[in-house]
Amino acid sequence: MYIVGGTASENVAKNLCKELQATYVKKVSKRFPDDELYIQILDDISKEHVIIVQTTYPDQKIIELFLLQDAVKEAGAKEITVVIPYFGYARQDTKFKEGEPISAKAMAKLISLNADKTITIDPHKEHILDFFTIPSYSCSAIPEIAKYLEKKEDIDMILAPDKGALERVKQAAKIMRCDFDYMEKTRIDGTTIEIKPKNLKAKNKNVAIIDDIISTGGTMAKSIKQLKKNDAKKVVVACTHGLFADDAIKKLNSAGCDEIISTDTIESKFSKVKIAPSITRLFHQVNLR
Ligand code: R5P
Numbered sequence: 001m002y003i004v005g006g007t008a009s010e011n012v013a014k015n016l017c018k019e020l021q022a023t024y025v026k027k028v029s030k031r032f033p034d035d036e037l038y039i040q041i042l043d044d045i046s047k048e049h050v051i052i053v054q055t056t057y058p059d060q061k062i063i064e065l066f067l068l069q070d071a072v073k074e075a076g077a078k079e080i081t082v083v084i085p086y087f088g089y090a091r092q093d094t095k096f097k098e099g100e101p102i103s104a105k106a107m108a109k110l111i112s113l114n115a116d117k118t119i120t121i122d123p124h125k126e127h128i129l130d131f132f133t134i135p136s137y138s139c140s141a142i143p144e145i146a147k148y149l150e151k152k153e154d155i156d157m158i159l160a161p162d163k164g165a166l167e168r169v170k171q172a173a174k175i176m177r178c179d180f181d182y183m184e185k186t187r188i189d190g191t192t193i194e195i196k197p198k199n200l201k202a203k204n205k206n207v208a209i210i211d212d213i214i215s216t217g218g219t220m221a222k223s224i225k226q227l228k229k230n231d232a233k234k235v236v237v238a239c240t241h242g243l244f245a246d247d248a249i250k251k252l253n254s255a256g257c258d259e260i261i262s263t264d265t266i267e268s269k270f271s272k273v274k275i276a277p278s279i280t281r282l283f284h285q286v287n288l289r
Contacts, residue, residue: 002045002077006054006068008061012085012264013053015276020283022051027071029064039067046076052115055266056107057088057243069114081288082115085265085275086241090124091213093131105131119282121265121275122168122212122240139282141240141263141275142168142210146175148261148273149208153236156205161185161195161223165211172210183223195222202232214239214262217248221255234258240275241265 001022005013007029017024026042037060050072054065065082072080092103104124108131111118117135120128122142129136149155149172156178160169162185173180184196209223220237227235235258242262252260264271282288 002043002048002050004041004050004052004068004072006052006061006064008055008057008064009053009083009085009265009267011267011271012083012274012276012279013051015264015274016051016053016083016279019276019280020051025050037064037067039064039071041071041075044075045072047078049079049081050077051081051083053083053085055086055088056084056111057086057266059088062088062107066110066114069111073114080115082111082118083279084111084118084120085263087120087123087128090128093125093128102131104128108132108136117288119279119288121263121278124212137282137286137288139278140168140171141265141273141278142171143175144263144273144275144278145210145238145240145261146172149236149238150176152272153208153234153259154206155208155236157181157202157207159183159200159202159207159209159223159227161209161211161219168212169210172208183226185219185222191216191218193218193222195219195226198226200227200230200232202227202230204231204233206234206236207232208236208238210238212239213241213243214248214252214260215243215245217244217251220257221251224252224255224257228256236261238262238273242268242270244268244270 003022004025028040089103112133158180160166160182186194238261262270263273
């Protein structure tokens, strides 16, 4: 088995290589003077099962994925599995208003053209998998996040910032054998949310808020403030996909956040949790080799 790492996900690809005892494919990746991307696969991968690992965020990484898929196909791979650690555009998973695209579907259809199967981690909603026209699987980073929190932080309670995050939080609470609660959030627009005031039993507790995505940080910041009002001792935030758009970090810090944790689906200095073990588990569970 051979693994090609796109520039958005080189660490994940290398970790996956170790886990699956695969060969890391050598390639050339550079920019033409006009900034167009040039890709060349250097190893012989003909008749092999090749896994391409690439997060589709930001936009430039999508083009890179398409070129990698084509290069791998042209090089004669027998089978192509595309691992998308963070599947960008997933939140536009329906037409909210007339005239809009279903962006998640548009992306999935294009990725499916040069692949035999796909894997993504904690997709925003599971139904997104149906947009791919090839077999698609998802796995969760929650077991890895829960293990990290158990080892590094002394957590008494986990909080879901909205009902959408509740199932993930329940799963983490089960692994960590601790209490959990949730908040009721209403999204007004892309940058504004409202959280219903709630009396959380957080007094003197160390609390971890877990969500799939931190984008502008608004959801987490409001939840942190509510926990602080309820006299929580320590508040850490953890997510699978840390986008940290605009001044998200500043927002989290000024709300009183004690620690920011994300996985490496989007690589940043907060990528404290590795997702390669989750992907490996899925490979073994559904026998994807
Ligand atoms: C929404 O349903 C997601 O699960 C996250 O809660 C959301 O994307 C977070 O966005 P932000 O950080 O901008 O509040």
